[in-house]
Amino acid sequence: MLFRVVPCAAAVLLLLALCNPVAIEAKRSFINPYPRFKAIPVQADEDVGEPLFLTPFIANKSIDEGRKAARVSHSAIPADIESYSGYLTVDAATNSNLFFWYFAAKLNPNAPVVLWLQGGPGASSLYGLFTENGPFAVQNDMKLQTRKYSWHLNHHLLYIDNPVGTGFSFTDKEEGYSTNETHVGANLHNALQQFFTLFPELQQHPFFVTGESYGGKYVPAVAHTIHRNNGNARVKVNLQGLAIGNGLCDPFHQLVYGDYLYQLGLIDGRTRDQFHEYEAKGRDCITKKDFQCAFDVFDELINGDQYPSGSLFKNASGFTSYFNYLQTVPDAGDEYMGKFLQLPETRRAIHVGNNSFHDLDGENKVEDHLKLDVMQSVLPYLNELLNAYRVVIYNGQLDIIVAYPLTMNYVTRLSFPGAADYKKAPRYIWRVDGEIAGYAKEAGNLVEVLVRNAGHMVPKDRPKWALDLLMRLTHGVPIVAPHVDILLIIDRRRMGDSAGNGHDTRVWIELVPPEQGRRDAGGSGPMLHVRPEAKDTVAPGKHVSMIWQMKYWVDC
Known part of the structure; x- marks a missing residue:
């Protein structure tokens, strides 16, 4: 049993410390893995522009006018980054609006479309x-620093603040907030149909849903909604696959922290026993469908978002962060984005006006409304989706809150064609540019990956490897194929000719079977085939160590 420590005599504090294995701090834990930003009030003399609502443009078929209005122009954003932002109304009765920011693919206009959804619940994408x-x-x-391995280089990249009430998204009424994944999926599907109406040239492009953390609920929710409703939808979404990173998908089977934390050395045997008691109680609550009880147990055990005295994990370990067991505190640099987003020029550029940014320090109404959803499973969604789409489930090796063993505890229980093959499938070493990036298994439509040296936010910790993983999903290349490196053309390295002389050139890169191209030094498997624009610049068939852009002309 846990006790809340209140101000009292030193003798009483000592007695509590001796009786209870873990001393509890008398303050709010609030270790949600996303930063809570301080609000910066908009001053009366500041020009922040007006919120841009694009749904009326779409309804009036004023597509060109709407796109022109949505174009983002900011002095800090490089001119070669094309992006659009604004609001899509998903429920007029409650004035519920989802904010989006879309970045056009830089290297190839025919690239796939990728949606990214953050977790929380209540964290801005x-x-x-x-x-x-x-x-x-x-x-x-x-100031902005360009990211070398940005996903927009070879994908049309869409961010949506989801659900309503997250980030710049908002609603005017309490009933506008989502209380379950059915509502989340319906709102996102509505927004996507409007988005593809605004950008009709993207409608036929392959579409992929990606996300992490509590996005492990959102990603299957919107994918399942598309899957079930696409046939009768006013705008078809060309869904091809989904990727979930460190996702909370099935709490009943993921509520197994005690042994993991003990094996890491972050708790002792007595605290592990406390964890086991909490976990058993949480699973019992889920079995009884008492999801408020289950949420409270999860929050007191490790989540710590709303439990006032600090989670058991925080008080036992001292950690104020739970997304990388090598880091005890959050990254202070994460808070810079909160300040940038509230600058008057930024507000004006992304068309949010003086609307509140709901990741600000304070109450989390999105989580409050989703409490009864948190501890429910989306495995039925995943089981159904695995019949029709490629699903990548990846996990950072160093995570705590959704650790790899927790993920595997539900992945091995998935029911889909190929489930039996998955359980006996070999585990391959996944390499990127010669480095061991992780390990993967694949069977049927399921791809399961462990990413080395990464925590809860894999793309942040290992950006190059994350982009390689995404490329394999969106371009249909197996991650388990031995001796195949998909190295993305972003480095813009100088190519060398057969004599070793460097030349800046433009080349066409494609993956070819081994019988059609020279094999790599290992003598097996496909390789990268290079066809130069100027035949005397690079020898055809030269194996280049670059990030691969399938069948695209690129500048190196």
């Missing part, structure tokens, strides 16, 4: 944009 996989990151001087 702009966190992923600025700290994980978007075109740029915010520095402490509020």
Whole structure:
């Protein structure tokens, strides 16, 4: 049993410390793995523009006018980064609006479309944009630094603040907030149909849903909604696959922290026993469908978002962060994006006006409304989706809150064609540019991956490897194929001719079977085939160590 420590005599404190294995701090834990930003009030003399609602443009078929209005122009954003942002109304009765920021693919207009959804619940997807996989990151001087392995280089990249009430998304009424994944999926599907109406040239492109953390609920929810409703939808979404990183998908089987933390040395045997008691109680609550009880247990055990005295994990370990067991505190640099987003020029550029940014320090109404959803499973969604789409489930090796063993505890229980093959499938070493990036198994439509040296936010910790993984999903290349490196053409390295002389050139890269091209030094498997634009610049068939862009002309 846990006790809340209140101000009292030193003798009483000592007695509590002796009786209870873990001393509890008398303050709010609030170790949600996303930063809570301080609000910066908009001053009366600041020009922040007006919120841009694009649904009326779509309804009036004023597509060109709407796109022109949505174009983002900001002095800090490089001119060669094409992006659009604004609001899509998903429920007029409650004035519920989802904010999006879309980045056009830089290297290839025919690239796949990728949707990124953050977790929380209540965390803005702009966190992923600025700290994980978007075109740029915010520095402490509020300047932007371009990201070398941005996903927009070879994908049309869409971020949506989801659900309603997250980030810049908002609703005017309490009933506008989502309380379950059915509502989340319906709102996202509505927004996507509007998005593809606004950008009709993307409608036929392959579409992939990606996300992490509590996005492990959102990603299957919207994919399942598309799957079930696409036939009768006013705008078809060309869904081809999904990727979930460190996702909370099946809490009943993922509520197994005690042994893992003990094996890491972060708790002792007595605290492990406490964890086991909590975990058993949590599973019992789920079995009884008492999801409020289950949430409370999870929150007191490790989540710590709303439990006032600090989670058992926090008080036992001292950690104020739970997304990498090598880091005890959150990354202070994550907060820079909160300041940047609230600058008057940024508000004006991304068309949010003086609307509140709901990742600000304070109450999390999104989580409050989703409490009864948190401890429910989306395995039925995943089982159904695995019949029709490629599903990548990846996990950072160093995570705590959704650790690899927790993920595997539900993955091995998935029911889909290929489930039996998965359980006996070999585990392959996944390499990127010669480095061991992780380990993978594949069977049927399922790809399961462990990413080395990464925590909860894999694209942030290992950006090059994360992009390689995404490329394999979106371009249909097996991750388990031995001796195949998909190295993305982003480095823009100088190519060398047969004599070793460097030349700047433009080449066509494609993956070819071994019988059609020279084999690599290992003598097995496919390789990268290079066909130069100027035949005397690079020898055809030369094996280049670069990130691969399938069948695209690129500048190196």
